[in-house]
Amino acid sequence: MSDTHETLILASKSAARRAMLENAGVPFEVRVAGVDEDAVKAASRDLDAAALAVRLAEAKALAVSRDDEAAWVLGSDQTLSFDGGLVSKAPTLEAARDRLKAMRGRTHHLHSGAALAIKGQVVWSGVDTVRMRxxxxxxxxxxxxxxxxxxxxxxxxxxxxxxxxxxxxxxxxEGDYFTVLGLPLWPVLAELRRAGVLAA
Structure with a gap:
């Protein structure tokens, strides 16, 4: 670990991501990125669902990193692909009911992307995918x-x-439980060790 204390900011309001990092003993603070996800998606129509998860994670990490260049910033996002398309959060419980009925008895894929930024630059990003039946x-x-x-x-x-x-x-x-919860935890921990945020 480096001699200087490295600060980590989680650019996410997700309680599940907070809990994962807390349970893993990672010191961090939370700052919600406030990224317009719909705008990022609209500008990223050429990307598949997995690549979009990374793009969203990068956007969140950069948004916070530009305001605090001394800290390491972890951004993360999750996308779902089903039946050849991208599924977004349901706006109402009725929409959630329709979606779950459509996915019943079938398989979909969850993609959890993460990105680490410092000084307004993304220095690492990755994605993991889980198959859900x-x-x-x-x-x-x-x-x-x-x-x-x-x-x-x-x-x-x-x-x-x-x-x-x-x-x-x-x-x-089929895949990593942490990825289902919204963060590819193992690769993130490895990168935090490399960055000196965690002891190697």
Whole structure:
């Protein structure tokens, strides 16, 4: 580890990302980036879902890094690809219901991108993908699930939280659990060690 204390800022309001870093013993502070995600998506129509997750993560890291050039800034974002297209967060619970019914019994992919910036420059970025297979759940289960989880689901790109009742929507998940939660944690920790934010 370097002799000087390296400050890390998480440019995300995600409680799951905060919890992952806290549980891993990573010292950090939170500053929400305030990036216009719709504008980034509109300017990135040439990218696939995985590359878009990285682009969004980079935009968040840069937005905060330009305001605090002395700190390392971690940006992260998640995208979901299903049926050949990009899925965004559902605006209403009714939309979440329709989306979950469409994904029921089928497979989709979650992409978690991350980027590390310092002095207004991205110095590292990466993405990890998880294959998610939903079970053929009943309409009754779906109704009970939506009632139990409520509007909190609208903050989740897939309208589920795997760390909660959403785990019952699935029959198989292939890939890293941390990626499902929204951060490719292992590569991020490796990069934080390289940067001197964490002890090697």
């Amino acid at each position: 939903m079970r053929d759940f009943s309409d009754a289960f779906l109704d009970a699930y939506l009632d139990a989880e409520g509007p909190a689901l609208l903050a989740c790109v897939g309208s589920y939280r795997l760390e909660g009742l959403g785990s019952q929507l699935f029959e198989a998940v």
